[in-house]
Amino acid sequence: MTQVDAHSAPLSALPMARRWLGWPLVILFALLCVLAQGAVDWLQDYPSALQLPVAAWFNAVMDWFVDNFRPFFRAITLLFTYPMTWIRDLLQWLPWSATVLVIAGIAYKVRGPGLAAFTALSFVYVLMVGLWAPAMNSLALVFISVPLAVLVGFGLGVWGFVSPRAERGLMPLLDVAQTVPAFAYLLPILLLFGFGPVVGLVASVLFAFPPMVRNTILGLREVPSEIIESGQMSGATRGQLFWRVRVPAALRQILIGVNQTTMASLSMVIIASIIGGTADIGWEVLSTMRKAEFGASLVAGIVIALLAMVLDRLTAGLAETEGRGMEHRGYAARHGFWIALAAATIAVIVLRPVLPVLENWPAGWHVNLASPLNTAIQSFILTFKPALETIKNSVIFFAMLPLKIGLDKAVSPFTWGFALQPWHTAVYTMLIVAGTALALRTGRTSVAVWIVLVGIVLYVGITDMPWLAVVAILVFFGWRMGGTRLAVSTALALAFLLVTGSWDKAMLSIHLATMAVLASFLIGTTLGIVASQKDWFSRFMRPINDTLQTMPPFVLLIPTVMLFKIGDFSALLAIxxxxxxxxxxYTEHGLRHVSAEAVEAATSLGATPRQLLFQVRLPLALPNIMLGLNQTIMYGIAMLVIAALVGTSDLGQEVYIGLSAGNFGQGFVAGIGMAIIAITADRFCLAWQRNHATKIAKGTS
Incomplete structure (x- = not known):
């Protein structure tokens, strides 16, 4: 390895002595910062004189942009208002029976009678609870935003596929688009496009197009070379090779992008309703939740969840059925079903004056689920209030507060039942030293480092750690994991948080995200391990996971707020x-797809089921499990801004306050801060995966 390589490569590629030489120095420096922060003010709080008015700069740029380009964007508003109005009017004009018939018919064609029945019953629920009109307004937004997002995403994906330089430029933009909270860019959209449903449309497109870009690039790139060579040998031109060979071969992956884009668009329904001024289902959830009508809010939330699951299964089914041989059949065989469906729909529309039940759902068939739900919720809370309070206080006092402000402040007679004494601190220090010594003695240097770092953070607290110590630890960790490039990007990310005055709020976000990610990862991996061993448990968990993953995140706040009121604990449970x-x-998938040869070899050597799991399956599935951790981090941080609606005080709350106060700079700076945290955590996880893969490759060579 040359000298240049040694400086650019991750420290994992260096000799052991050099790899771990820096940690004692970094830990010593962090301890000195902790001890000195009481006497040196600037160690606790970054000097305000060194902060930059970045939020004011953003506001100035946005004011100039709005003043100069508002007429152009208002023209776009008028352009999109007409099709949105037409589709909304069409969905409201169509009798409910025709709408259900069409969508259930599509579901039948895509996945058979099971999905058709589920679709029909889902829409019957919407009718029974009296939310048909708001649901149709929400579908109108989805029916416009999804094609636009697909078109934009496909175009950018093709550009990224044909131009490596364009792909390198697109990927960071996609990372930012997917990690900056939607609230952060709602205000400039509102200023440019004006108040109304088009604002929600634009926000949905911006939020939903990145998955389409990624899947388009992936699908086009993974087309087998044999198919391309066959097209070239047939004399296809460059355009024909792309549109008639490559795109059809990649269509399944592209349709997966359509599926993910549809779900992302629908997840924006509630957020769009905040600024869209439309009487849609998102507004029903939001307005009833604000009035603490949790029964009505939950009823409306279930509508969104059902719509999401129907659209998810429809678009996923299109991807799965793509390519099944129909092209060799006659016209009637290929199009007969659709002709029959169109005829049945026309018949329903024509007959609605004769059969009024086809036009309007009978009032006597409505069911008031909100009142009994409210009654049941109140009864449950009154009955189990002591137990709920015990759970809530235990988690807050014994887990959340120590991680947030440190054991030295969290331990008190009110929280733990006793005051922290010097001998408690001495015992705690001895335990840290003993654990570190044991890890070093057994050759687990990385474990020893983690014991010391976690011990320091847990005693001092994330929010009370000196900023200089945090910077030193994270930058060195970035160097350790990914070399100079990751260290520099980490330093720049932390510098942004410092100079913009976002540090304190960022530490609150990191505290809540850390708690949520640790709990989510522990719960998810444990359940995933069980599901990989027990087929019945996997089948039991599948619909639960599908529901939670397709349900818009906002809806998840409803049950937590109902039971535990607003606050960090409710936010934690929602995340x-x-x-x-x-x-x-990812845990279940990784464990189920471990090499059969490795399992057979371990079994032939007499490994017990426990040894097989912990010494064979889990180590081999670790890359997949770590990918699950990566996605858990991204999901957790994405939920922070939603959780801000129930009382958190972190960057997510800053984003929401910026939107409410009309302060674009404040909201956007906080949004970039959240994106920085998410992207940095993502890069750390990816660096760990690369290092782990390198170790495995060296071990097998």
Whole structure:
């Protein structure tokens, strides 16, 4: 390895002595910062004189942009208002029976009678609870935003596929688009496009197009070379080779992008309703939740969840059925079903004056689920209030507060039942030293480092750690994991948080995200391990995970707020319910797809089922499990801004305040801060995966 290589490569590629030489120095420096922060003010709080008015700069740029380009964007608003109005009017004009018939018919064609029945029953629920009109307004937004997002995403994906330089430029933009909270860019959209449903449309497109770009690039790139060579040998031109060979071969992956784009668009329904001014289902959820009508809010939330699951299965089914041989059949065989469906729909529309039940759902068939739900919720809370309070206080006092402000402040007679004494600190220090010594003695240097770092953070607290110590630890960790490039990007990311005055709020976000990610990963991996061993448990968990992953994140706040009121604990539970799913899925998938040869070899050597799991399956599935951790982190951070609606005080709350106060700079700076945290965590996970793969490759060579 040359000298240049040694400086650019991750430290994992260096000799052991050099790899770990820096950690004692970094830990010593962090301890000195902790001890000195009481005497040196600037160690605790980054000097305000060194902060930059970045939010004011953003506001100035946005004011100039709005003043100069508002007429152009208002023209776009008028352009999109007409098709949105037409589709909304069409969906409201169509009798409910025709709409259900068409969508259930499509479901039948895509996945058979099971999905058709589920679709029909889902829409019957919408009719029974009296939310048909708001649901149709929401579908109108989806029916416009999804094609636009697909078109934009496909175009950018093709550009990224044909131009490596364009792909390198697109990927960071996609990372930012997927990690900056939607609230952060709602205000400039509102200023440019004006108040109304088009604002929600634009926000949905911006939020939903990145998955289409990624899947388009992936699908086009993974087309087998044999198919391309066959097209070239047939004399296809460059355009024909692309549109008639490559795109059809990649269509399944592209349709997966359509599926993910559809779900992303629908997840924006509630957020879009905040600024869209439309009487849609998102507004029903939001307005009833604000009035603490949790029964009505949950009823409306279930509508969104059902719509999401129907659209998810329809678009996923299109991807799965793509390519099944129909092209050799006659015209009637290929199109007969659609002709029959169109005829049946026309018949329903024509007959509705004769049969009024086809036009309007009878009032006597409506069911008031909100009142009994409210009654049941109140009864449950009154009955189990002591137990709920015990759970809530235990988690807050014994887990959340110590991680947030440190054991030295969290331990008190009110929280733990006793005051922290010097001998408690001495015992805690001895335990840290003993654990570190044991890890070093057994050759587990990385474990020793983690014991010391976690011990320091847990005693001092994430929010009270000196900023200089945090910077030193994370930058060195980035160097350790990914070399100079990751260290520099980490330093720049942390510098942005410092100079913009976002540090304190960022530490609160990291505290809540850390708690949520740890809990989500522990729950998800544990359940995933069980599911990989027990088929019945896997089948039991599948619909639960599908529901939680397709349900818009906002809806997950409803049950937590009902039971535990607003606050960090409710936010924590909402994040966990959303973020544990990827950990579960990746763990189960990794364990179920471990090499059969490795399992047979271990079994032939007499390994017990326990040894087989912990010494064979889990180590081999670790890359998949770590990918689940990566996705859990991204999901957890994405939920922070949603959780801000129930009382958190972190960057997510800053984003929401910026939107409410009309302060674009404040909201956008906080949004970039959240994106920085997510992207940095993502890069750390990817660096770990690369290092782990390198170790495995060296071990097998």
């Amino acid at each position: 966990i319910s959303y973020a544990y799913v990827p950990a579960f899925r």
